[in-house]
Amino acid sequence: MSVQELTSGKLLELYGRMFRIRTVEERLAQVQAAGELPGPVHLYIGQEAVAVGVCAHLSDQDWICSTHRGHGHFLAKSDEIRKLVAEVYGRASGVCGGKGGSMHVADVSKGILGANGIVGGGIALATGAALSAQTRGTRNVAVVFFGDGAANQGVLLESLNVAALWKLPLVLVCENNGFSEFSPTATVTAGEIWKRATPFGIPGEPVDGNDVREVWSAAGEAIERARGGGGATLLEMRTYRLRGHVEAEKSFLAKSYRSDEEVERRREREPLRVALAALRGARIAPDAIAAAEDKERAAVQAAFEYAAAAPWPQPEAAFQHMFA
Numbered sequence: 001m002s003v004q005e006l007t008s009g010k011l012l013e014l015y016g017r018m019f020r021i022r023t024v025e026e027r028l029a030q031v032q033a034a035g036e037l038p039g040p041v042h043l044y045i046g047q048e049a050v051a052v053g054v055c056a057h058l059s060d061q062d063w064i065c066s067t068h069r070g071h072g073h074f075l076a077k078s079d080e081i082r083k084l085v086a087e088v089y090g091r092a093s094g095v096c097g098g099k100g101g102s103m104h105v106a107d108v109s110k111g112i113l114g115a116n117g118i119v120g121g122g123i124a125l126a127t128g129a130a131l132s133a134q135t136r137g138t139r140n141v142a143v144v145f146f147g148d149g150a151a152n153q154g155v156l157l158e159s160l161n162v163a164a165l166w167k168l169p170l171v172l173v174c175e176n177n178g179f180s181e182f183s184p185t186a187t188v189t190a191g192e193i194w195k196r197a198t199p200f201g202i203p204g205e206p207v208d209g210n211d212v213r214e215v216w217s218a219a220g221e222a223i224e225r226a227r228g229g230g231g232a233t234l235l236e237m238r239t240y241r242l243r244g245h246v247e248a249e250k251s252f253l254a255k256s257y258r259s260d261e262e263v264e265r266r267r268e269r270e271p272l273r274v275a276l277a278a279l280r281g282a283r284i285a286p287d288a289i290a291a292a293e294d295k296e297r298a299a300v301q302a303a304f305e306y307a308a309a310a311p312w313p314q315p316e317a318a319f320q321h322m323f324a
């Protein structure tokens with residue numbers, strides 16, 4: 001398998017995209033706390049390397065299916081920051097006209113089949129998308145992002161089964177972020193998730209999901225295999241959710257399920273820090289890194305100004321895009 005080499009220029013590009021996602025999400029945390037958003041948000045902070053390292057190998061004609069924690073996947077695959085933020089604000093110029101909100105951001109024109117409030121729901125959707133690509137004879141692939149909790153849904157085994165039987169161009173990316181809602185993974189998940197592919201003859205692999213270089217390389221290989229007719233792969237990206245399951249969870253949880261010290265300890269190897277160290281190791285000039293960060297900050301600031309000032313959907317819109 002020859003995966004394209006990760007040059008230092010490309011690494012800087014990946015870092016910029018991760019920084020963009022982080023900046024959007026930190027701002028979302030602030031406006032959520034200020035009561036500016038119409039609904040809850042599940043933030044992706046700490047997991048950015050996964051979405052960015054995977055989506056860097058995909059075109060608009062490749063599909064992704066996402067989770068309830070889907071802003072990062074959207075922003076890794078699409079450049080439309082304004083449309084994403086406006087959607088989370090519930091505004092008419094959001095990517096789904098303000099009807100989807102945080103948990104249902106989708107843009108079929110960019111191959112984003114949608115975030116999904118049904119845990120594990122994206123797995124079946126992506127399997128169907130992979131079958132569609134195979135049936136039509138394109139070289140496109142489908143990628144599904146799902147959590148460690150979702151890995152316990154029966155649909156994972158059903159999808160692995162047909163993906164193996166039909167050699168579907170599918171890449172299953174499990175983001176093991178240490179928790180399923182308020183349950184530490186070890187208390188609800190038996191064995192190792194990547195090994196669940198083995199009985200089906202599908203390659204499985206654990207990956208350091210906090211190192212974008214590792215994600216890039218493992219995803220590149222899996223995607224190339226899928227494109228070339230070699231079938232599906234299951235990647236277990238080991239990462240860590242730095243924010244709560246959902247914002248403001250401390251306001252309703254009777255007791256915490258992890259200590260602040262644990263979170264601080266895990267922050268030491270969070271993906272932006274790891275990527276920054278790699279950039280320095282590759283002798284990328286600090287000015288170049290700062291310029292990339294400034295560019296992202298400005299774009300994100302503009303997106304939030306746009307979203308906060310955007311019009312609300314008209315009441316009639318509630319009856320559009322529905323089956324009768």
Ligand SMILES: Cc1ncc(C[n+]2csc(CCOP(=O)(O)OP(=O)(O)O)c2C)c(N)n1
Nearest residue numbers: 069117118119147148149150177179180181
């Ligand atoms: C089918 C289904 N069951 C239960 C829920 C409630 N629920 C929402 S998020 C979640 C945990 C998901 O954990 P995981 O898949 O690990 O994703 P993470 O939140 O860690 O990103 C649960 C059980 C749901 N939304 N859908």
